[in-house]
Amino acid sequence: MDLRLLGIDNTPLFHTLHHMMEAAGEDSVNAPSKIYVRDAKAMAATPADVKEYPNSYVFVVDMPGLKSGDIKVQVEEDNVLLISGERKREEEKEGAKFIRMERRVGKFMRKFSLPENANTDAISAVCQDGVLTVTVQKLPPPEPKKPKTIEVKVA
Structure with missing residues:
Protein backbone atom coordinates (compact mmCIF):
# COMPACT_ATOMS: atom_id res chain seq x y z
CA MET A 1 0.00 0.00 0.00
CA ASP A 2 1.39 3.37 -0.96
CA LEU A 3 0.73 5.85 1.87
CA ARG A 4 1.27 8.72 -0.53
CA LEU A 5 -2.16 7.93 -1.97
CA LEU A 6 -3.65 8.82 1.42
CA GLY A 7 -2.02 12.25 1.37
CA ILE A 8 -0.16 11.66 4.63
CA ASP A 9 3.35 10.96 3.43
CA ASN A 10 4.88 14.11 4.93
CA THR A 11 4.58 13.14 8.61
CA PRO A 12 7.45 11.39 10.43
CA LEU A 13 5.13 8.67 11.79
CA PHE A 14 3.88 7.68 8.36
CA HIS A 15 7.32 7.95 6.78
CA THR A 16 8.46 5.33 9.30
CA LEU A 17 5.38 3.16 8.69
CA HIS A 18 5.87 3.38 4.92
CA HIS A 19 9.51 2.37 5.29
CA MET A 20 8.53 -0.59 7.51
CA MET A 21 5.91 -1.75 5.02
CA GLU A 22 8.32 -1.53 2.08
CA ALA A 23 11.04 -3.39 3.98
CA ALA A 24 8.74 -6.17 5.18
CA GLY A 25 6.44 -6.43 2.18
CA GLU A 26 2.71 -5.78 2.48
CA ASP A 27 1.77 -9.41 2.96
CA SER A 28 4.31 -9.94 5.72
CA VAL A 29 3.18 -10.91 9.20
CA ASN A 30 5.40 -8.13 10.59
CA ALA A 31 3.77 -5.36 8.54
CA PRO A 32 1.42 -2.98 10.38
CA SER A 33 -2.21 -3.98 10.06
CA LYS A 34 -4.72 -1.85 8.19
CA ILE A 35 -6.43 -1.08 11.51
CA TYR A 36 -3.14 0.13 13.01
CA VAL A 37 -2.47 2.38 10.02
CA ARG A 38 -6.06 3.70 10.12
CA ASP A 39 -5.79 4.49 13.86
CA ALA A 40 -2.39 6.13 13.39
CA LYS A 41 -3.85 8.29 10.62
CA ALA A 42 -6.79 9.25 12.85
CA MET A 43 -4.38 10.27 15.63
CA ALA A 44 -2.10 12.24 13.31
CA ALA A 45 -5.07 14.15 11.88
CA THR A 46 -6.32 15.29 15.31
CA PRO A 47 -3.94 17.97 16.61
CA ALA A 48 -4.28 19.10 20.22
CA ASP A 49 -2.83 21.60 22.68
CA VAL A 50 -2.12 20.51 26.25
CA LYS A 51 -1.71 23.07 29.03
CA GLU A 52 -0.78 22.63 32.68
CA TYR A 53 -2.19 24.94 35.32
CA PRO A 54 -1.48 24.87 39.06
CA ASN A 55 -4.65 22.84 39.75
CA SER A 56 -5.44 21.16 36.42
CA TYR A 57 -4.44 19.91 32.99
CA VAL A 58 -6.37 21.25 29.99
CA PHE A 59 -6.59 19.55 26.58
CA VAL A 60 -7.82 21.70 23.67
CA VAL A 61 -8.82 20.02 20.40
CA ASP A 62 -10.41 21.60 17.31
CA MET A 63 -13.70 19.87 16.45
CA PRO A 64 -15.30 22.04 13.75
CA GLY A 65 -18.84 21.11 12.80
CA LEU A 66 -19.23 18.33 15.36
CA LYS A 67 -22.05 17.93 17.85
CA SER A 68 -21.45 16.68 21.38
CA GLY A 69 -22.96 13.32 20.39
CA ASP A 70 -20.20 12.86 17.79
CA ILE A 71 -17.43 13.18 20.41
CA LYS A 72 -16.50 10.62 23.07
CA VAL A 73 -14.18 11.36 26.02
CA GLN A 74 -13.09 8.38 28.13
CA VAL A 75 -10.42 7.36 30.62
CA GLU A 76 -8.93 3.96 29.86
CA GLU A 77 -6.80 1.73 32.04
CA ASP A 78 -3.43 3.10 33.17
CA ASN A 79 -4.70 6.72 33.25
CA VAL A 80 -5.04 7.13 29.48
CA LEU A 81 -7.38 9.90 28.30
CA LEU A 82 -9.05 8.94 25.01
CA ILE A 83 -10.81 11.51 22.82
CA SER A 84 -12.51 9.93 19.82
CA GLY A 85 -15.45 10.14 17.48
CA GLU A 86 -16.45 10.38 13.88
CA ARG A 87 -16.99 13.25 11.49
CA LYS A 88 -19.63 12.17 8.98
CA ARG A 89 -19.96 13.33 5.41
CA GLU A 90 -22.92 15.63 4.92
CA GLU A 91 -25.67 14.28 2.74
CA GLU A 92 -25.54 15.45 -0.85
CA LYS A 93 -28.50 17.45 -2.02
CA GLU A 94 -30.07 16.43 -5.27
CA GLY A 95 -28.44 18.13 -8.23
CA ALA A 96 -25.30 19.10 -6.30
CA LYS A 97 -21.90 17.53 -6.77
CA PHE A 98 -18.58 18.18 -5.11
CA ILE A 99 -16.05 20.11 -7.14
CA ARG A 100 -13.50 19.92 -4.34
CA MET A 101 -13.62 18.02 -1.05
CA GLU A 102 -10.88 18.96 1.43
CA ARG A 103 -12.54 18.71 4.83
CA ARG A 104 -11.62 15.50 6.56
CA VAL A 105 -14.34 12.95 7.28
CA GLY A 106 -14.10 9.69 9.17
CA LYS A 107 -12.94 8.59 12.58
CA PHE A 108 -10.62 10.61 14.76
CA MET A 109 -8.82 9.70 17.95
CA ARG A 110 -6.21 11.00 20.38
CA LYS A 111 -4.74 9.30 23.42
CA PHE A 112 -2.91 11.07 26.23
CA SER A 113 -1.13 9.46 29.17
CA LEU A 114 -2.26 11.31 32.27
CA PRO A 115 0.24 12.00 35.06
CA GLU A 116 -0.08 10.24 38.42
CA ASN A 117 -1.53 13.35 40.05
CA ALA A 118 -4.46 13.54 37.59
CA ASN A 119 -7.83 13.12 39.31
CA THR A 120 -9.71 10.84 36.90
CA ASP A 121 -12.88 11.35 38.96
CA ALA A 122 -12.84 15.11 38.27
CA ILE A 123 -12.86 15.49 34.47
CA SER A 124 -15.09 17.86 32.52
CA ALA A 125 -15.49 18.32 28.76
CA VAL A 126 -17.08 21.27 26.96
CA CYS A 127 -17.39 21.78 23.21
CA GLN A 128 -18.01 25.40 22.26
CA ASP A 129 -17.65 27.06 18.85
CA GLY A 130 -16.00 23.94 17.41
CA VAL A 131 -13.34 23.68 20.13
Missing part, protein backbone atom coordinates in the same frame (compact mmCIF):
# COMPACT_ATOMS: atom_id res chain seq x y z
CA LEU A 132 -13.35 20.82 22.65
CA THR A 133 -11.84 21.66 26.03
CA VAL A 134 -11.23 18.77 28.43
CA THR A 135 -10.19 19.75 31.95
CA VAL A 136 -8.61 17.20 34.28
CA GLN A 137 -8.26 18.37 37.87
CA LYS A 138 -5.08 17.54 39.78
CA LEU A 139 -5.08 15.57 43.00
CA PRO A 140 -3.88 17.56 46.01
CA PRO A 141 -0.26 16.84 46.88
CA PRO A 142 0.15 14.21 49.58
CA GLU A 143 0.75 15.55 53.05
CA PRO A 144 4.33 15.07 54.14
CA LYS A 145 4.73 12.39 56.77
CA LYS A 146 5.62 13.70 60.17
CA PRO A 147 8.53 12.00 61.85
CA LYS A 148 7.43 9.48 64.42
CA THR A 149 9.26 9.49 67.72
CA ILE A 150 9.86 6.12 69.27
CA GLU A 151 10.46 5.88 72.96
CA VAL A 152 13.68 4.17 73.87
CA LYS A 153 13.32 1.95 76.93
CA VAL A 154 16.13 1.21 79.31
CA ALA A 155 16.76 -2.50 79.69
